[in-house]
Amino acid sequence: MVKIYGHPFAAFYWKVLIALHERNVPFEFLMLDADHPQHGEAVARLSPTGQFPVLIDADHVVIESAAIIEYLDLHHGHAPPMVPADPRAAIEARQMDGIFDDYVMAPLSRMVFNALRDTDKQDPHTITVAQGTLDKSYA
Ligand SMILES: N[C@@H](CCC(=O)N[C@@H](CS)C(=O)NCC(=O)O)C(=O)O
Structure with missing residues (x-):
């Protein structure tokens, strides 16, 4: 199952969340907040700008919401792609x-x-x- 680092108030996390739901991709949500300092440390390590969302798919790390959505189109879910094939x-x-x-x-x-x-x-x-x-x- 893919994992996604994000926060419920973060617009760019929502962008990816919409794609996850639209394409029925099961995922584990990793909350970025003071209660989970290890998540913040992971994002600082995985994302060169320190920004999120960050998607983890086994040993694959994908950053940048648009790239994550195209990655999901290619590898996960069964609905039509969010970015059209044409x-x-x-x-x-x-x-x-x-x-x-x-x-x-x-x-x-x-x-x-x-x-x-x-x-x-x-x-x-x-x-x-x-x-x-x-x-x-x-x-
Ligand atoms: N171009 C990035 C923008 C990501 C972005 O701005 N994320 C915000 C949260 S919605 C963030 O990480 N803010 C915290 C920071 O900039 O340190 C993307 O599309 O993923």
């Missing part, structure tokens, strides 16, 4: 994936991390820039 349709799927990653989830994460910081360390400029990016993306 190369032209696949371009459109990867295009939408990139837009949501870079221009929705990334600015959203910056806003959330800003809000989580102590008040004296919060940066209104971060909010203005992220809000502008989100406004453009949603339009």
